Amino acid sequence: MPAITNKQQLLTQAQTALKKRFPLPEAEEAEPRPLLEELIYAICREGSTTADADAGYARLRKAFIDWNEVRVSTVQEVGDVLRPLSGSGSRAKRIIGLLQEVFEDKYSFDLSELDKKGLKDTARKLRFYKEGVNDYAVAWVIQRTLGGHAIPLDEPTLRVLRRLGVIEDFDPDNLETVRGSIEHVIPKTRGPEFTDLMSVHAKELCVEQDPHCSACPLNRDCPVGIENASKKTETKPKKSR
Numbered sequence: 500m501p502a503i504t505n506k507q508q509l510l511t512q513a514q515t516a517l518k519k520r521f522p523l524p525e526a527e528e529a530e531p532r533p534l535l536e537e538l539i540y541a542i543c544r545e546g547s548t549t550a551d552a553d554a555g556y557a558r559l560r561k562a563f564i565d566w567n568e569v570r571v572s573t574v575q576e577v578g579d580v581l582r583p584l585s586g587s588g589s590r591a592k593r594i595i596g597l598l599q600e601v602f603e604d605k606y607s608f609d610l611s612e613l614d615k616k617g618l619k620d621t622a623r624k625l626r627f628y629k630e631g632v633n634d635y636a637v638a639w640v641i642q643r644t645l646g647g648h649a650i651p652l653d654e655p656t657l658r659v660l661r662r663l664g665v666i667e668d669f670d671p672d673n674l675e676t677v678r679g680s681i682e683h684v685i686p687k688t689r690g691p692e693f694t695d696l697m698s699v700h701a702k703e704l705c706v707e708q709d710p711h712c713s714a715c716p717l718n719r720d721c722p723v724g725i726e727n728a729s730k731k732t733e734t735k736p737k738k739s740r
């Protein structure tokens with residue numbers, strides 16, 4: 500198969516191949532979460548998968564009576580509930596920080612009035628909550644709750660995209676520009692599925708240390724996969740006669 504040079508074609512083919520490899524459960528027609536809850540879910544979801552984030556978020560909802568109880572709890576207490584979600588302590592710190600910021604701003608935990616602003620205005624206002632909201636969280640709520648087009652990029656997704664040669668090293672302060680380039684080639688209708696597949700792929704095959712390239716359906720088009728395959732061929736011992 501000829502090497503794919505076009506970014507859009509590469510990502511479209513990657514999505515199709517990953518969909519076959521990691522069939523996702525049918526998305527349920529659930530009521531969208533209120534904005535603040537979706538931001539808290541985004542903090543659980545960044546750097547994890549839907550299944551792991553769902554489980555962590557469900558534990559959080561079950562363990563505390565309401566958001567105020569979470570706000571006045573310690574990082575240790577909230578982190579213990581989120582565990583075994585990776586980085587549970589820093590997620591807990593962000594969740595408590597976000598709730599505190601919203602509480603100080605609104606004297607409530609209701610962000611529904613922001614929902615009614617235009618997409619750009621809502622995104623700008625959400626960034627005001629610096630403790631809990633980052634570029635991933637804003638992109639997540641645009642994609643899942645606000646009906647806009649955005650592709651949230653967390654570290655595992657960026658790792659896969661880097662290895663595939665779709666993006667290069669970039670200034671972390673410039674994440675919005677990188678996101679724009681990916682949003683340009685992934686249509687809105689495929690955005691949520693793309694996001695979920697990248698997360699599962701990063702957890703199962705394209706892991707941080709020693710990716711499992713020989714088992715990866717993208718290995719014929721991925722520069723790292725191709726390089727790893729050639730290294731393996733070079734180091735294969737010759738058969739003795």
Ligand code: SF4
Pocket residue numbers: 659662663704705706710711712713715716717718719721722723724725
């Ligand atoms: S071939 Fe290897 S590096 Fe490339 S996407 Fe697959 S697992 Fe990741």
